[in-house]
Amino acid sequence: MGVDLHISTGSSIPIYRQIVEQVCHAVVSGAMRPEDQLPSVRELAERLVLNPNTVARAYGQLVRDGVAEARQGKGVFITERRQVYSDAERSRRLDLAIDNLVNEALFLGIEPADVRDALDKRLRALKRQEPRNPTHQARRS
Amino acid sequence: MGVDLHISTGSSIPIYRQIVEQVCHAVVSGAMRPEDQLPSVRELAERLVLNPNTVARAYGQLVRDGVAEARQGKGVFITERRQVYSDAERSRRLDLAIDNLVNEALFLGIEPADVRDALDKRLRALKRQEPRNPTHQARRS
Amino acid sequence: MGVDLHISTGSSIPIYRQIVEQVCHAVVSGAMRPEDQLPSVRELAERLVLNPNTVARAYGQLVRDGVAEARQGKGVFITERRQVYSDAERSRRLDLAIDNLVNEALFLGIEPADVRDALDKRLRALKRQEPRNPTHQARRS
Amino acid sequence: MGVDLHISTGSSIPIYRQIVEQVCHAVVSGAMRPEDQLPSVRELAERLVLNPNTVARAYGQLVRDGVAEARQGKGVFITERRQVYSDAERSRRLDLAIDNLVNEALFLGIEPADVRDALDKRLRALKRQEPRNPTHQARRS
DNA sequence: GTGGTCTAGACCACG
DNA sequence: GTGGTCTAGACCACC
Numbered sequence A, B, C, D: 001m002g003v004d005l006h007i008s009t010g011s012s013i014p015i016y017r018q019i020v021e022q023v024c025h026a027v028v029s030g031a032m033r034p035e036d037q038l039p040s041v042r043e044l045a046e047r048l049v050l051n052p053n054t055v056a057r058a059y060g061q062l063v064r065d066g067v068a069e070a071r072q073g074k075g076v077f078i079t080e081r082r083q084v085y086s087d088a089e090r091s092r093r094l095d096l097a098i099d100n101l102v103n104e105a106l107f108l109g110i111e112p113a114d115v116r117d118a119l120d121k122r123l124r125a126l127k128r129q130e131p132r133n134p135t136h137q138a139r140r141s
Numbered sequence E: 001g002t003g004g005t006c007t008a009g010a011c012c013a014c015g
Numbered sequence F: 001g002t003g004g005t006c007t008a009g010a011c012c013a014c015c
Helices: A015-029 A041-048 A052-064 A087-108 A112-129 B015-029 B041-048 B052-064 B087-108 B112-129 C015-028 C041-047 C052-064 C087-108 C112-129 D015-029 D041-048 D052-064 D087-108 D112-129
Strands: A068-071 A075-078 B068-071 B075-078 C068-071 C075-078 D068-071 D075-078
Touching: A015 A052, A015 B087, A041 A052, A052 A068, A052 A075, A087 A112, A087 B015, A087 B087, A087 B112, A112 B087, A112 B112, B015 B052, B041 B052, B052 B068, B052 B075, B087 B112, C015 C052, C015 D087, C041 C052, C052 C068, C052 C075, C087 C112, C087 D015, C087 D087, C087 D112, C112 D087, C112 D112, D015 D052, D041 D052, D052 D068, D052 D075, D087 D112
Parallel strands: none
Antiparallel strands: A068 A075, B068 B075, C068 C075, D068 D075
16 A cells, blocks of 8 residues: 555645655655555545546656656656756755745744744754664565 | 835746735834835836736735725725734644745755755845834835 | 747657657757747647647646746746756766667667767757857847 | 567666567677577566567567568567668658757757767667677577 | 646557 | 546636
């Protein structure tokens, strides 16, 4: 059954992006590893009660982002992690993500210092929980 | 010169939200205060080279959010400050936004320290442009 | 009317890729320049007798590749050229393209030396025809 | 060891085409000659860990292309060498393939010299693995 | 008017 | 069985 993906219809985030983000997150956190197979387009579509096209779109995005690769007639598989984007592009995307955060904070009327503290706390939590790869070695099916 | 709004076309954030957020920010930071008048829809549209509909929609949202109120025939005015969201809600939404940022950074393979630096830089840029101390002044009428 | 895109149904290359490649080519050759607007999804779909979704897919790809950007309610525009992919990724993609060429040549029974000569000829033709940017300056609408 | 076919899963080229191309290549280079017998479908499928259907499809294509012929109950054999495509057709197809490569390189912003180098490197790799001089020998039966 | 998302269902290529 | 492409047509957000 791999990883339990779930989507929330009614969110403002498009369904296909929810799938992409959950898979990315699973990969980054080590819950999914290279060579792991994603559920087939049809199966996931059925499980999540979605149109197969929507799932296919998500998978296509993952392939373009270098997170997964499609093997004709076999399925879609997680790939070895690799840096697809240039430094400039990565920094551009980081800036976009930061803009989103800052805008949300401004909108909520949260003080800059509080935003920074919240981020620091989150990053520190990350470091503690994530020696990552080696510890997950046991999780091979 | 009043509020000094600026929008960036080409951002993923809709223009009308940019306006909403900047007004909210101005209110939170004290750059705009209760009873201050917002520029007229027509004037702001002209100044920012926008479709008046876009400005109108932003003002509508501000009114719905309780940040401003429309006075027929007079204009739109900032209302008494009040918390639109509960503290719990604000903190929840901030955490969500932070999760998004952190996930994107992890996906891009960017170091936590670099994320913090980028945010700090962005927040410092904010501070520099904001402290237009309570010497507020409605722009024209 | 911008650039005259045309597709050939019945080719083994998917229609959406044909569009992508033609726009890329137009950009690289200077026939389209930053800020130029692409035909609207609906218009191009009608002109090429395609489903709008197919055109949208092509445009989406261009946006993801950093060749164009979508402005809500305005249209899709060519962006300033920028390096989206990392060196490793670019070399990976070049290798894929070279594999395709070599495989076709093997299939056709063409000698390696002849492949190299044909490529050299093509590259030399490029250099001659393409001082590129400055000479196109006049072509602003 | 006969033909020494190898396939690379994960390539964008379908497996069955890889087989077709490698056999064509072997014929062109003299590694296989008229009357040589190809490995049986079952054997090759087993050796390459493929679905027998895939091998059968490749052999079918070779027969359709006139490169090989099936002899009922005996096996599949290389036929007398003959040009499947006219010179003009071959040159046209080569030019198309070269255009694809050059377009991709331009899009990626790769220097012509680097394209040539990459191709040279690839062709040299080919030559090294090919010259299994006319000491041909059908593998088993 | 613009693009973005989603559904429904068809057909093809590949294994 | 798998994924890939395309069509048709709906609904939404934004300008």
